[in-house]
Amino acid sequence: MDPKENKRSLWKSFDYDEYQRHVTISTIGSTTESAEEIDDKIVYMEDLEKRKQVYGICGECNEPGTGEKWCQPCNAKRFKDNFKNWTSGNKDIDEFIQQSQINAVHHRNYLEWIPFENFKYITYITRGGFGKIYSAEWPEGYTYSWDIENQTWSRYGKKVALKSLYDSSCIGTEFLNEIKTHLQIYLLDVIQCYGITQDPNTKDYMMVLEYCEDGNLRNYYMNHESDYYSKIDNLSQIARGLLDIHNTGKIHKDFHSGNILYKVDPFISDLGMCQPANNEKQSVKQEGIYGVLPYMAPEVLRGYQYTKASDIYSFGIMMNEYISEETPYNNISHNHALAIKICKGLRPNIFKYTPKLLADLITNCWDAKAENRPTAKELYQTLNKWYKCKNEDSDTESQVNEDSDTGSQIYEYNDKIKLNRTSEKRSNNIQTHPQAIYTSRLLNFKNLPEPVNSDITKTTLHSECFDCQLDELDLDEINLDEENNIE
Numbered sequence: 503m504d505p506k507e508n509k510r511s512l513w514k515s516f517d518y519d520e521y522q523r524h525v526t527i528s529t530i531g532s533t534t535e536s537a538e539e540i541d542d543k544i545v546y547m548e549d550l551e552k553r554k555q556v557y558g559i560c561g562e563c564n565e566p567g568t569g570e571k572w573c574q575p576c577n578a579k580r581f582k583d584n585f586k587n588w589t590s591g592n593k594d595i596d597e598f599i600q601q602s603q604i605n606a607v608h609h610r611n612y613l614e615w616i617p618f619e620n621f622k623y624i625t626y627i628t629r630g631g632f633g634k635i636y637s638a639e640w641p642e643g644y645t646y647s648w649d650i651e652n653q654t655w656s657r658y659g660k661k662v663a664l665k666s667l668y669d670s671s672c673i674g675t676e677f678l679n680e681i682k683t684h685l686q687i688y689l690l691d692v693i694q695c696y697g698i699t700q701d702p703n704t705k706d707y708m709m710v711l712e713y714c715e716d717g718n719l720r721n722y723y724m725n726h727e728s729d730y731y732s733k734i735d736n737l738s739q740i741a742r743g744l745l746d747i748h749n750t751g752k753i754h755k756d757f758h759s760g761n762i763l764y765k766v767d768p769f770i771s772d773l774g775m776c777q778p779a780n781n782e783k784q785s786v787k788q789e790g791i792y793g794v795l796p797y798m799a800p801e802v803l804r805g806y807q808y809t810k811a812s813d814i815y816s817f818g819i820m821m822n823e824y825i826s827e828e829t830p831y832n833n834i835s836h837n838h839a840l841a842i843k844i845c846k847g848l849r850p851n852i853f854k855y856t857p858k859l860l861a862d863l864i865t866n867c868w869d870a871k872a873e874n875r876p877t878a879k880e881l882y883q884t885l886n887k888w889y890k891c892k893n894e895d896s897d898t899e900s901q902v903n904e905d906s907d908t909g910s911q912i913y914e915y916n917d918k919i920k921l922n923r924t925s926e927k928r929s930n931n932i933q934t935h936p937q938a939i940y941t942s943r944l945l946n947f948k949n950l951p952e953p954v955n956s957d958i959t960k961t962t963l964h965s966e967c968f969d970c971q972l973d974e975l976d977l978d979e980i981n982l983d984e985e986n987n988i989e
Contacts (some may be wrong), residue, residue, distance in 0.1 A: 514558035524569030524608030569608030571647035600846035691743030716764035738885035745878040757795040757816035790946035800953035811872035819869025826853035835937035847956025870953035
């Protein structure tokens with residue numbers, strides 16, 4: 503009997519909320535980073551029985567899968583056999599892509615070289631702090647799994663985003679580092695990178711990424727009506743994505759609403775600045791820092807290294823923006839004077855109908871002392887618990903209310919006010935000051951004070967309307983010295 507006749511799919515379907523889509527490969531010395539991991543969702547490479555239970559077995563080698571409909575050893579051999587059939591024309595890129603294919607334990611962490619002519623209807627979208635973004639149709643699409651019955655790859659055509667970095671015609675470390683980060687952080691809430699291509703006209707290399715038709719967080723809340731529960735659900739998913747990043751031992755370093763994209767669900771994007779949390783090579787005091795000023799933690803503004811806690815500060819600013827539907831500090835210049843005020847305790851408005859439990863979480867995230875901020879795991883677990891109380895029975899809801907002492911506020915405030923704004927009001931809230939800048943740029947501030955929490959923040963947080971933003975007159979005395987304090 504021909505062995506091929508017995509080949510059939512033996513993969514299992516599983517609950518994505520119960521298990522992650524792929525194995526985790528344990529690394530020596532990773533115990534300190536694993537403290538935040540949601541252990542019951544993780545399937546380790548060495549745990550053969552759990553791999554078999556969750557993913558099923560490969561219909562060809564009869565070994566447990568390494569991820570959803572994926573067998574790393576069998577697919578690595580298939581990729582190797584195909585190496586001779588393609589090239590980018592650049593040896594370093596070829597080797598980079600080949601290694602990703604050999605090591606891939608799931609379709610979300612392999613790359614391919616995609617000839618530019620394979621894309622259709624390429625359209626310019628926007629430019630950010632580091633490059634340009636285009637949309638394109640990719641009819642062939644990415645490889646999802648091996649079709650064992652038909653002995654061919656199953657592919658899924660789709661619309662994608664093409665991201666080029668400025669002056670990337672000569673492949674650089676920044677470009678490859680961002681792609682490496684995508685390969686290391688390939689969980690559900692982080693944007694997927696499918697491969698690399700090259701613009702034949704500019705010669706710039708481009709990342710091929712998941713396309714999110716709803717744009718970034720700001721676009722999303724301007725154009726979609728949401729109640730508190732849907733916002734808590736989305737915030738929970740974003741926190742889960744940040745936890746994914748932190749669990750790999752990395753920090754995002756540029757976490758803001760423009761780097762959160764929407765396609766039904768939210769995804770964290772722009773991983774180019776991601777670095778190991780214990781990176782000792784940073785010298786921000788000498789070189790300056792890249793980022794969006796309103797979202798940057800005060801200790802980072804003062805020249806200290808980025809940490810996981812600085813990502814949490816940024817999450818708090820983003821969370822408050824999403825709840826209030828107002829960009830932070832939109833009525834003043836984003837300059838040295840604002841950096842001083844942030845260090846002195848200035849924080850954005852908290853919308854007057856924000857439930858106390860959400861307001862408290864926001865202020866905990868943007869506490870001046872990094873050690874007082876919650877971890878990404880605590881953020882995710884808290885937000886997920888609050889969201890789940892919507893669908894739980896009354897006994898569970900009562901327990902949640904008893905634990906948080908404020909859980910019922912979500913119901914109360916959903917009835918009290920609709921969070922959605924009119925399109926006219928939303929547009930008025932976006933970058934009203936000509937020097938309010940919401941894209942990443944190089945900043946180098948000097949003589950910033952020690953970060954503190956403002957007394958105003960503590961005493962008036964839950965008043966009818968919390969507003970500690972300043973107008974230009976209030977900042978005049980600081981602006982006089984600005985030219986001497988920023989490079």
